[in-house]
Amino acid sequence: MIFKDIKPGLIYVELQSVIKDLINTIDASEIETTDKEIATFSRNLLNELDANIASELDKLKANSEWDTFTVAFYGETNAGKSTIIETLRILLAEPQKVSSQNKFKELVTSLKIDSASFEKINQEIVELKDNKIVLEQSLNSVKDKSDEQLACLNNELTTLNKTIESKLAAFNIFQQIWHFFSKLPEDAQLVTKQKQFESTKLILEDNVAQAENEVTDNNERYDAACLKLEHMEGELEKLAPYADGAIIGDGRSDFTLDSQSYLMQGDESHFTVLDVPGIEGKEEKVGESIWSAVHKAHAVFYVTSKAAAPQTGDDKNKGTLEKIKEHLGDQTEVYSIYNKRITNPLQLQKSQLVSESELASLAELDVKMTEQLGENYQGTKSVCGLVGYLAAANCLVAGSADHKRQEKFLKDNNEQHLLDYCGFTDLKQFLVSDLIKDYKVKIIKANFNKANQVLKGASSSISALRDEKFEPLYTKLNKEIGSASEQLDFALSSLKSRLLTSVGESVNTFKSTVRKSVYSEIEDDISNDDFKYELKRVISRAQSQFDESLPEDINSHINEFAEEVNGIVNRFQKHTNELFSAYSSFETRGFDINFDLSKNIDNGVNVVGIISSIVGGVVLAISGAGIAAIALGAVGLVFSIYKSVRSMFNSSYKISQQKKSADENINNITKELQNTANTNIDNAFKDLEEKIDTIKLSLKTPIEHTALINKILSISIEKLHKTSRQLDKEL
Structure with missing residues (x-):
């Protein structure tokens, strides 16, 4: 693809087509051959990738500018x-x-309304406001002086009145009659002082009124100026939408x-x-x-x-x-x-x-x-x-x-x-x-680079999905599988050890029981024929006990082993599900999905059927036909004729020879019992090991699926890188 030959505005459509082709190539070559669930899951991831890239490119296309440098x-x-x-x-x-x-x-x-007129009215308001303070102070001063002068004159009048009253109070009847025709000097002073008070009061009231008029006039001029300013400001508001600085x-x-x-x-x-x-x-x-x-x-x-x-x-x-x-x-x-x-x-x-x-x-x-x-x-x-x-x-x-x-x-x-x-x-x-x-070149370079960043962002998102989710998941699953496999191997080894121990104990019990019983008969000084009879009878009875008790012991160990295997697998599946849950979401630039890995990746095999076959098969393989019967059938009782004749003449010698013969026959039988049981265990374990290997192989299913998803993601990343590098070369 030669991107530089594409008409600039069509780069987004062309890239979507390229990405679609890449995804289809991966889809056809990498997914169809895999597990159905994994194929669906991987295809969904790729479709999510495609949808996110398409969405980002559509946004770029909708917001792109190809003509004017911005x-x-x-x-x-x-x-x-x-x-x-x-x-x-x-x-x-x-x-x-x-x-x-x-x-x-x-x-x-x-x-x-220019700046000068606006400044003039503002200055006038300031002056009138300042003048108002001066005039109000002057008015208060005039009032105070007026009150002071009137108070002084009023005090003088009061003093004269008191003086006249005092003198009149001291007059006798003749003086009082005389006062009616001739006034006191204070009476004349009182009249003069009253006239002075009235004239002064009129003057002072006129001064106060003049000061009050000046204050009122100033206030009226101030209010008028404020109204004028308010009107001018109202007019100036019409300028605000067109003034510099509106944004x-x-x-x-x-x-x-x-x-x-x-x-x-x-x-x-x-x-x-x-x-x-x-x-x-x-x-x-x-x-x-x-x-x-x-x-x-x-x-x-x-x-x-x-x-x-x-x-x-x-x-x-x-x-x-x-x-x-x-x-x-x-x-x-x-x-x-x-x-x-x-x-x-x-x-x-x-x-x-x-x-x-x-x-x-x-x-x-x-x-x-x-x-x-x-x-x-x-x-x-x-x-x-x-x-x-x-x-x-x-x-x-x-x-x-x-x-x-x-x-x-x-x-x-x-x-x-x-x-x-x-x-x-x-x-x-x-x-x-x-x-x-060179704005035309810059425009193309800028828009192509943004489109390329979508590819790089998608590649980065897929890389993050792989590196932050599936790679760590793969590592932890691998660790879980290793641990589970080790536990299964240890359980199998422990089972074999327990079975061998159990068989050994059963053989020793058989040996001890037969020896004790036959020795008891020999001590009664029985004949060689009776000895042979008793030996066979005791061995036969012990054989029945052996064939009856051994399968029970083996079955107990096998059931215990089955429970252990089931527990190991269940723990593995639980831990796997916990890992799936922890890694079942992803969010990064241009890529935001939630996925349930437990639905898409098998987390192991259902072991119920395998465990059932283990329980029945191993017990049958080890003791199914009767180990004691097999062993006794393979070993015949052997008695020395010479020693039998001699024993007819010496009872002690006969007893010792009978015990010796019993020991030889018991040892041969128990040896054969042990060998037969060991052989049966070895044979049974070949099949058992295969079944455990089947379980271990099944446990690898999730890691194999995870590895496949990682591979698909890696292929997607490389193909996106290739397209991005090609676009880089043409910028």
Whole structure:
């Protein structure tokens, strides 16, 4: 397959076709010859692989951009992505921005509310407010002085009245009559003082009224100014939707919930800038929007407000570094932007925007990003988004927070100096020239690389499935099988030892019983004929006892062995099922399945039938026809004639010869009994060993099935690698 000859937009369909062919090839050549259950299970795995790859490629196709070079500004929540983008929109005269600025300026003209008039009314309000305080203080002072003067005059009147009353109280009748016609000097003073009080009171009341009027007039002017300001602010609100900075967040998490796109003009062609939601917000709200944006982009700027490497997460929560790897792992061109926070113009007095310590920290950031993204990571650029935005903005609502901050920063600095100092002059030039150079080649390379990353991701997922699930499962099953096989071998060896011991004990019992019984008869001084008779009778009776007791002992040992074998197999099957349960799920990027291995992989043989044949077969093989009867049939009783004649003349000699003859015959018989039993055990164990080997072979079923699945996964991985390498060569 020559991918470079394929029409760009059809790469996704073509890759799906290639993957389908690969899976069909594996399906036909590797699965059809295996166990039916394993074939079904493996085919399901491959179909899951196919479905996941198809889904990922469909998403890429739906979000791909083949005509316009697209740059995504991606990063932490509240890192200042939108501020940087807004500054670039102004500097590059982005069409939407130009349109909104034109509407802003038209409204400013129609409303006739400029910054100067807004500042004038604000200044008037401040002055009136300050004047209100002065006038109220003056009013209070006038009232206090008035009250003080009136109180003083009132005290003088009171004193005169008391003086007059005191003198009148001391007059006799003639003096009182005389006073009626001639007044006291204090009476004249009282009249004068009362006139003074009334005139002074009128003057003071007029002063208070004048002060109160001044306060009232000032308050009315203040209220009128506030109403005018409120009206102006209401008018200015009409400007807000068209003012610079509308896309900039207000500090709330997830201010940007959907990716926004802006078309900008470069030196040779247009390019699109995407404002991506913050990666540290609520992922259920913004996750899909982030995914779509970064997969549409051909280059990505990771924006951070910290001169430090991104943090890793823990078992419960992904860190920024893990999110960057997940979101940007298939990008061909990734840059970092350090957005330094500056809020005070005094911070601009330093010789350069970024300090030496910050540069050292950013070097560590570059190392971490390179570790995650490899050669596709291109390094760090530094800006101050806020100050750059304030320098570039020319449509700010008078009196707004941004307008006040702009005035503060522009007081001692011009716009171009701030843009140069804050890195926007260089960033603008990089965007319009270097970044979009050879953009057509970059677009194809970026989109092909993302498609290839789907293959690599699938291959990585299958490798993880093999390495994290089936390889460890194979190893642990192998260990379980080895342990179970050793236990079966030990159980078989122990059984043989117990059977031989049991036969030996039965033979010794036979030997002891016969000797004891026949010796008892010999001690009664019986004849040789009676001796022969008794010996045969005792042997016959012991033979019956031997044939009756030995099978019971053998059967007991065999049943014990059968239970032991059954226990070994059951434990193996239990441990196998536990392993299957532990490994019956898998989740990784692009591959998430749950499977019940116990339903797909046989975990061993059902040993009930084999155990039953062991119990009956071994007992029958060892003692089925009567070992004692076989042995006695093979051994005839032997007596010496010479010694028989001599014994007729010497009783003691006869007894000793009879015992000797009994011992010889008993020894011959027990030897034959032992040999026959041992031979029967050896013969029985040949069949028994075969049955145990059958069980051991059956125990290998799960590991053989697991090995086959591993083989199929390995073939899938190699074929995906081959296709991916071919695509790599053509990028």
